[in-house]
Amino acid sequence: MNLIFGIILGVSAVVMTFTSPETLLPAMTGGAEKAVKLSFTLIVIYSVWLGIFNLLERSGVTEKISKLISPIVRLLFGSVSEKAEKYLTLNVTANVLGLGSVATPMGIKAAETLDEEGNEYAKAMLFTIAATSLQIMPTTVISLRAALSSAAPYDIVAPTILSTLVSTVSGILLTKIFVKK
Template sequence: MVNIIWAAMAIVGILYAMFNGTMEDVNKALFESADEAVTISIGLISILVFWLGIMKIAEKAGILQILAKLFRPVVVRLFPEIPKDHPAMGYILSNFTANVFGLGNAATPMGIKAMEQMKELSGTDTASRSMITFLALNTSSLTLIPTTVIAIRMHYDSASPTEIVGTTIIATIISTLAAVVVDRIFYYRSIRRG
């Protein structure tokens, strides 16, 4: 459905440009933005590689294990049907830690592994309570250090590219609490119905 919406918007835009006589401007904007997208992507790769390196150093130094121990009591309460020593718990903790540092690309493979492990636990193709909770938390954006946004702001010569960290932390707290509350409301509501 989303593909149809995007295709329709592109077609309407092109038809409007053709009838309005601004097709040359559309072509110019198209190629300039494509060039800029490649430039930004290359800049983001360097930032991502830097933070992945920092994550690897943190892992070797034991900092990730400390963060995992710090998050473990909260994660165990959020996912009560997952045994504490199950591999899914490790993948969930790794995913959350990577997301906290704004490394969504690094967190994605761990999130997929966590979902696979939770699917094995549930033994069904239907989403389990843990899977829904995990998806809600990941959707809420567990970011404290938005490395990608900082990199984009640096690319555009922002006077203070890191000034968004404070608002990011506030937004993360609010969105994460909202995700947990909504998840629990729907969970307890489904128990009452069933």
Template sequence: MLGIIWVFIILLSCLYAFLTGNINQVSEGFFAGASGCVEFVLKVGAFMVLWQGILLVAQKSGLSQKLSKLLGPLISFLFKDVKKESTEANLIANNISANMLGLSNAATPSGIEAMKELSKKSKNGIATDDMCLFAVINTASMQLVPSTLIAMRVSHGSQNAGEILIPVWIVSFLTLVFAICVCKLFSKRGEKKWHK
């Protein structure tokens, strides 16, 4: 999908530039993009490395496990077929708490394990309500401190890189609530269709 978009952007841009006589800017654009990316990686990538270091400390010291314990009641409230203290409940809690801290490297493996556990209850490869909900929750961001974004803002000379945090929290929270509600609504509608 992205591969096709990429090819078309390059082809269309070159074609448009030929037609409008912008070809000099385009040839500069290739180099500007390449060096822009290297610059980006040096500045923002450096911060990503720092943050991963800090987050591994949070993981190894047991701080992120503490967070996942707090999530237990919420998970059994949202996922109707997941029992308290079960394997899948723990995996889902690990996934969500890792996402909240921005540990995407730790969130993906536990998320995949959780999905495999949840899929044991599915039939014929049809996703269950809980699987859909879990995927939808993961597509909405729950990150408390968007570290990469803040680093990007700093590197682009923002006067106050952290000013976006409160709007980010508001929007993330509303989106998460919206996503859960829409998913529950679709599940209800689908019940007749899939469970006959």
């Protein structure tokens, strides 16, 4: 990431020095502003979901869900600790249900736990599954198409599900091939 950041920011800054030096600072603060807005949105979303999640955990529901889909989790991630498995299970479940906002805090927790345990393979798999999107209902796209007077705004649902399956499956396969366990 240090390399990517250094190159992209460095080259962009050099280009802007010649083309439009006065726009560099507004661009940087503009990016920062987006991050601040996003953080507030995240605080709102996480507060609600972490509250609900804690209720689930106290009630012992998360443990039951973990047990139910642990074979799938083990198949994907190999052997992981009990703590990591709990977060991974919730992350995958939420991702499949299209609840991205629930999946993210669980994903961060899972990555943190796996990082402490030095499990690079499971970490790579977790990221690939999240980054290849498992969304089942592209609600934003449907509403956008409907707003632009599409005759059949829903006709992209089937191809979208197929494409997202293709990306997730190829991501899982590539991880299995290229990342050492």
